[in-house]
Amino acid sequence: MSKYNLDYLDELEAEAIHILREVAGQFEKPALLFSGGKDSITLVRLAEKAFRPGKFPFPLVHIDTGHNFQETIDYRDKMVARIGEKLIVGHVQESIDQGKVVEQKGKNASRNALQTVTLLDTIALHGFDACIGGARRDEEKARAKERIFSVRDEFGQWDPKRQRPELWNIYNGKIHKGENVRVFPISNWTELDVWNYIRRENIELPSIYFAHNRDVITRNGQLMAASPFLNMDDDDIVSHKKVRFRTVGDMSCTAAVESDADQIDDIINEISASKISERGARMDDKVSEAAMEDRKKGGYF
């Protein structure tokens, strides 16, 4: 009998790879939801570690709000070409054109909420029975209670009161036809863990994560990128600032932070010292105390 222990990044990595392989083994038609953000980029790296030299047993799926940062789309296409895996894109614009959703109006209009419908339609169209996502429990209070294998009913809804007990490292992926499972392999990672892993693995990221000069406006105390997707009026004053983004979402709901951090080491230092949580820069969570819980019940990621 001897003692040994794994470094925390090795332990988190091993857990995530185990979960990805359980998805491969338990489901007929899984998919990996790829947003172009650092968390889903980390998932791609973990999938390489889980399945290479074989192919991924799932395609990547991107829900495109049409209001993306161009840097994210460029990154996505380059990455897909590098790894040689299949990419499926679901377009929110198509859901709007089909009349399934109505574009929000007013100053704070965003397509963030609309993407739930496109996501559920894309899942139904391809018959995906498991969707792997990069959500983490440290992001938000409702996420803190979600299982690693999180069952959604045929309407895509999460029922927090009917979650399955998740015991030891045994994952129950049994579902009825029409249901699907959202799987979160990096549930137990924190934002800082993700950044430390990206540094250790030398993973390339979209450039908007690093400090750059950009036209921004200040709204509700947050810096928003000036773009054609933001409904602006005379009260909005455009200024030029050195900023970076801590999360990558729809351009109309993702706020920037002023920063000089243009290297990964600087970002890690900045986050370690930061006094604002990552989702503090998401307008979509500010609506009410239960904003995330309500969106998840509706099928949001």
Added chain:
Amino acid sequence: MNILKFFTAGSVDDGKSTLIGRLLYDTGSILADQLEALQQSNRKNDDGTIDLAILTDGLRAEREQGITIDVAYKYFQTEKRKFIIADTPGHIQYTRNMVTGASTAKLAIILVDARNGIIEQTIRHSYLVSLLGIEHVVVCLNKMDMVGYSETVFNAITDKYKVLAAELNLKEVTFIPVSALKGDNVVNNSEHMEWYQGTSLLNFLETVDVDNKSDYNLARMPVQWVVRPQTDELHDYRGYAGRVLSGSFSVNDRVTALPSGSSSTIERIEIFDQKPLEVYAGQSVTLHLKDNIDISRGDVLVNSDHLPQNSQLIEADICWMDTRPFDESITYLLQHNSKITKCKIREIIYKVDINTLEKQDAYDFKLNDIGRVILKTAEELAFDFYTDNKANGAAILIDSRTNLTVAALMFRNIAD
């Protein structure tokens, strides 16, 4: 740096959420926007200070009722260690949630209200900790401020608890007097209890030895996935991918695949682009064998000199987790790591009254019932006894009508 996963047992009345809130708050783990949200909330302590319990009450239903329904996971780190807290509810109707939170924990914090001492709930929580084989137990005597920080009260309760711990076979028990509300001995040492010479709770959590201590010989790896690229240049590549459950595997080790019983030798070990000569419990790896034997998902690779138990009739402890009671006419599915087989409960040996620990005759199991049963599986299972090797000694039951996880199982013996 390594990770310690722990869980907290206690109810809202014991100040459990306040204790976790205090750990997060005093370690500087609460960020400005979260603090702002807290201050805007209507819930305050009587003296107007922030109610730290809100930090862990995630779901709207919980905030409305002021209770914890589900397991909430919280994360924080200090310079010494990373921590994952499973915050579980303490009321008897949430026993299943506590079992869930405890299943992956290496340490349990049992909260005792110093005003009330050891109550039914303490016995129940301690029993669950013992059932699940948690290595380390910390008994926090909370609300010391409300008993005048009295050493006499502390000693009386700890003496009584030691009797319970012996009865339940709990090995490593540490007692810490705290006030979560005032912050005594949680992160910072108390200035009110000079008679207490021990460490603060955080200091204990940072220094307790939680290295893996599994027996190297108990090498077990369930095969999750067979990597077969089937390309021209990797035509013969066949790697068995899985996470080492326990023990270690080395190149040239003789291994046996169960249930088939075929044996071979480890030719090569891969972790992506690395080729380690030895791998340990907890690592996700790919094993290559010298011989081409038939292995697929659900099989387990083990050290050929130290085979696990192999049986279709198993005596197990069971915790029932579904609102539908146990139905003896139903064939359930048993999931043991990556293997799934049909299973019937052949006999109920007893049920435990978890408030008094009395064993009773029983004919059924309802939500939160715990007892001992004899299982009959459709295929032979390659398992270890939970006491010897937790990782290969536990399983879940699934009701194929609802697909819900209906029970937790801990293997205790071979039945005949």
